Amino acid sequence: MAFRHLDLFSGIGGFAYAAQQVWDDDYECVGFVEIDPFCQAVLKLRFPGVPIHDDIKTFGGEQGEPIGEESRIDLLTGGFPCQPFSAAGLRRGKADNRWLWKDMLRVIQEVRPSWIIAENVYGLLTMQGGLVFDEIISDMENEGYEVQPFIIPACAKNAPHRRDRVWIIGNATETRLQKSPAEEQQESVQDAERRNRTDVNNTAIRSEDQEREIQEWQNAESNRSDSPDRGDVNNTNSRRQTWRIDWRDVALATCIRGVDDGISARLDGLELSAAKHRMERIRALGNSIIPQIAIELMMGIKYATEKTEQGAMG
Template sequence: MMKSIELFAGAGGLGIGLHEAGFRPINVIEWDSYCCDTIRENKTRGINAVNKWNLTEGDVRSVDFREYEGQIKLISGGPPCQPFSLGGRHRAYDDARDMFPQAIRAVREARPQAFIFENVKGLTRATFRNYFEYIRLQLEHPDIVARKSEDWADHLARLEQHHTSGRRSDLTYHVVTQVLNAADYGVPQKRERVFFVGFRDDLGVSWHFPLSTHSHDALLWDQVKGDYWDRHKVARKDRFISRSTDHIRRMDGPPIEHPWNTVRDALVGLPDPEHQPDVAATLLNHRFQPGARSYPGHTGSPLDEPGKTLKAGVHGVPGGENMLVRPDGSIRYFTVRESARLQTFPDDFLFHGSWTETMRQLGNAVPVKLARVVGEDVARHLKEAA
């Protein structure tokens, strides 16, 4: 058993995927009460993935991680992050919106063999390049701590100097970063997240991110050749083929990857909540939500493509991002259960709270399957290094 700690757990997407990869958290930390209620409810229901989680509801800043030194293989989580441009002068540990300093502190104090942290793709934008590099260098050299009253730009300069000097402190990690599109790994959603994965220097691990297993071209091949439609028993008159398929028709054989999974693939077996409400109501979190509307830039997810990125929304659920577009052009909101399918949560996992609240939890989550793919590869390398 590979023991771990999960920070900023949310509703558990990253943690469940890592559980499926073989990690067992001895502490799961989350401050949001609704997310904690979701985890607790599923623990009470005996759901395997979270049944033995030791849940701590509270502020990660109050947790002393030194007691875990020598006990854990992995620290993981999705730290809330408010990146800053280099034009501003901000103390490194001042901003409660930015929890990366706490993730780095957890690594420094617990000294795990590896870590997996993820965040929104926006963190990689050119505007935030220096702050992205600041996070990466802190993770590589967690012992080089910001001094009292030192702003992050000055701390970054010290980290750069230490890194280029060739010196190594007592605790050093080899860190790899990459933006991963969940659709490229079999998740029925085009969702991009940046991952930071690090292995402790003394392990001697050589690692790269898992190569993608699914592709858009493979989906187009399946649709052009008809296998996709035959599999779903779609009549010929209702089949839609993307215009951008000329290169597919010229190919000698199918791509080596699996096809991207689509919304239609994800919803197999689920009754339509609008037209079969009584049947749908027998399933967990599968109730029709009225009020969907389409507007420019927010036109929903077509049935025969991977879903658009589910979003949490600052002021409620954004319409277009969390909405299904049927082939006839009609629209409706995804139910919570359908959204959970798009995020590859297990069907027996129950989300606690109102529709808006549960959609917020899902919009902030890491797809379980993507977490498992990354976690399995990290686990394999840790076992080989043992």
């Protein structure tokens, strides 16, 4: 039985490439959702015959392309855009029409995949004092997923730049897999009502605690700013590089600006040639995931899936 994959915010197909390497002949990509014309052209070239939908907002649902009940989805992946929270993106936050997590969540609710891999910038952890990240995790847990986030840099797979990224893995619990879509929808409504009753108090308490932690961290960084060993790789866990401007502004902007967290120093500031699509290629690569990291995560998913199947057979 083929391992079926739906890829949202597909870019040039980093997740699909990784899944191909892991599942090989047992892999089937059932669809891409990607709005950029250049990336669409790359997907058509590299993954011929795979359907491409151009807008997450019209994908699925009553008015959109049918998903969910018509086919089983084993893995859903997506690196949803982070521009709404960046300085260059004018920081409209969740009011920005580029804030697409809720659209990804809607597709998750309709598709009900067994596994989810979401990827985003490191700055996601501190957006609005950490509340945005908390909301994403809570949304996934409320949909019946066991969730585990990781912070993995590109250099972990020998890339020439650090580029910390947040990877969020979700695995559907047995209870979720046994429920019908109608039961899922009813429980989602009930969960939303419960959250609304507690959000006011929780938000106030959580915001104060997180702002205090951020302030303590910044004070500690300020005291270490002149330390000669602050770039020591062996001390990465205890010391982070101190930016001359607000480090949160830099982290939030890395999805669309070339800084040390994003595009490799070998490409950042590179004078572009007149070669066809040179600019589009550089931008697409800068926005892409690191497939080698996705491969490692998918190998874990494959192992867990095989162990579960063996247990069911035994």
